Amino acid sequence: MSNLYHNDIYNFEKPVNSYWESTIDTKNKYKTLDKDMNANVVVIGGGYTGLSCALSLAKKYNEDVILLEAGHIGWGSSGRNAGFCCIPPAKMSVKKMFNKYGKDETKKFFQNTIEGSNFTKNTIKEYNIDCDLTGDSNYEVAPHPNYFDGIKKEAETYKKEFGIETKVFSKEEFNEIGHGGNEQYGAMSYKPGFAINPLKFLLGIANAAKNAGVKIFQKSKVMKIEKSKGKFIIISNGSIIKANKVVMATNGFYKDDIFPKLNNMILPVISNIIITRPLTTEEIKSHNFITNNPVLNIRNLLFYYRLLKDNRFLFGARGDLVGSEKSSLEKSKNMELQMKKVFPDWNNVNIDFHWRGLIAITTKFSPSIGKIEDDEIYYSFGYQANGVNTAPWSGNELAKLIVSNSKNLNISKLYKGLPSKFPFPKLRLFYLKLALAYYKYMDKN
Ligand SMILES: Cc1cc2nc3c(=O)[nH]c(=O)nc-3n(C[C@H](O)[C@H](O)[C@H](O)COP(=O)(O)OP(=O)(O)OC[C@H]3O[C@@H](n4cnc5c(N)ncnc54)[C@H](O)[C@@H]3O)c2cc1C
Structure with missing residues (x-):
């Protein structure tokens, strides 16, 4: 069992105090498993991946599906992320993708990731x-003049290689359509x-899955999976x-814990969010904050925001390396300072909500969708913090794989195959520390 982080972060009984939880009622929507049952497919995890997979299985393929979620439906990262639908789900430069997978597979990857958004x-x-959909593009902002060339190049590559509609804005232009502040030196969309x-999006998928016949059980953590006479025995x-x-x-x-063949492949990384009280019109104007589009500041230790x-x-x-409630609060205080450094006119604005969750990074630096060889265990994980775009689509792809005989999906190789296990997996946080120190150094140069 992984003890990488403090137990607080795995407290499935306690909903996080997120802003999203204050916008919709999540209580008592689903039952808890309380009797023995049978099903063709059992999905473990009730986030976008699990629910989308279960929904497709039941609705498109008429499959008999049970879904088990350890917390309440909405407990995981799918219920507590920032809601940005952005691309691509990879922590790798395009150049590296070209070198490792070739141009065709990389192009297919970008095509798939756009399919994901759609x-x-x-x-x-x-x-x-009804999930408050807003915005018509994503912005990436240069935090320093040195980053602007990189942004222009990225916009050009996206357009030329992948046919993605991009636009570049100078600092002055972006001030007119995006925002001002201290770390805005031009942008691309x-x-x-x-x-x-x-x-709200997650609860919508859950409702659709339930209507399609998926039996959903919340507060039903899977403790163990055994195999007997060719069948899985799932204990919860x-x-x-x-x-x-x-x-x-x-x-x-x-x-x-429950899938030994999939152990030690994920580096869970904490990601934090803070949310201010509603800003006044004057405060919004003070930084010319005009856009409702998601914005990414492209530092190596990146941060992101939206109105x-x-x-x-x-x-x-990115969050802390401990995972306790105390470290979460401390991190939120640091982030408040960081935010106010970038938007100094909001110095007196209170923070009403802060919370965090876990994203999944792997040694492959791109998602893994597939099936364990010679077994009936299917998996999809490792979206590298891009689950809004990727997880619902991946769940649907996984459903295709589960019902097909070919056991091969027509998707880019970047999504296929398992990542290699982390060497000395107990050192995962140490590796993360090293990477963060390197990024910090790079951001100073
Ligand atoms: C703070 C934060 C901000 C983010 N912002 C963005 C963003 O703006 N855009 C974006 O694209 N992505 C973002 N992400 C990432 C995104 O949320 C994830 O990639 C995505 O939600 C993954 O979906 P999932 O269904 O695979 O996993 P999850 O939604 O995490 O669901 C997994 C579920 O499995 C359950 N589970 C675990 N163990 C068991 C067990 N033994 N038995 C039963 N259930 C179990 C958990 O309770 C959990 O609910 C963010 C993540 C965080 C934490």
Whole structure:
């Protein structure tokens, strides 16, 4: 069992005090598993991946599906992220992708990631999910004049190689259509890109899955999976479910416990969000904050932000390395200082909400969607912090794989195959520390 972080971060009983939880009621929507059952497929994890997979299995393929979630539906990262639908789900430069996978597979990867954005948007439309969809593109902002050339190059590569619609803005131009502040030295935009209330979106998919016949159980943590006579025996809340196929959809919250073949492949990284009180019109004007599009400051230790529909300001960044409630509070104080350094006119603005969650980084630096060889265990994880774009689409791809005989998906190689296990997995946080120190150094140069 992984003890990388403090137990506080794995407290499945306690909902995080997120702003999103204050916008919609998540209480008592689903039952807890309390009896033995059978199903063809059991999905473990009730985030975008698990619910989208379960929804597709039930609705498109008429499969008999049970979904088990350890917290309440909405507990995981899918219910507490920043709601940015951005691309690509990889922590790798395009140059590196070209070298490692070739141009064709990289182009297919970008095509798939755009399909991902469209899949998220179409799901919202198809199921009429009211999730405060806003924005028509994503912005990437240069935090210093030195970064502007890089931004221009990225915009050019996206357009030339992948046919993505991009636009470059000088500092002055972006001040007219985006915002001002201390770390704005020009920007680029790309489409598609938008933002949502992530929890409302998740509850919408859950509702659609339930209507399609998926049996959803919350507060039903899977403690153990055994195999007997070719069937999986899944143990949760003292009850047993027998199934032919299981899906690992636990992403960053996986604790290296129930799927030994998938252990030590994920580096869970804490990501934090703070949200201000609603800003006044004067305060918004003071930094010319005109846009509702998601914005990414492209430092190596990046941070991101957006203005919400009630004029609160959301600011997100990488989190701490401890995982306790105390460290979360301390991190939120640091982030408040960071935010106010960038937007100094908001110095007197209070923070109303702060919380955090786990994202999944892997040694592959791109997602993994597939099936364990010679077994009926299916997996999808490692979105490198881009789950709004990727997880619902991946869940749907996984459903195709589960029902097909070919066991091969027509998607880019960047999504295929498992990442290699971390060497000396107990040192994962040490590796992260080293990477962060390096990024900090790079940001100073
Ligand atoms: C603070 C923060 C901000 C983020 N911002 C963005 C963003 O703006 N845009 C973006 O694209 N991505 C963002 N992400 C990443 C995104 O939220 C994830 O990539 C995505 O939600 C992953 O979805 P998932 O369904 O795979 O995992 P999750 O939503 O984490 O779901 C996994 C579920 O598995 C459950 N589980 C774990 N173990 C068990 C078990 N033994 N039995 C039963 N259930 C179990 C957990 O309770 C959890 O609910 C952010 C993440 C965080 C933490």
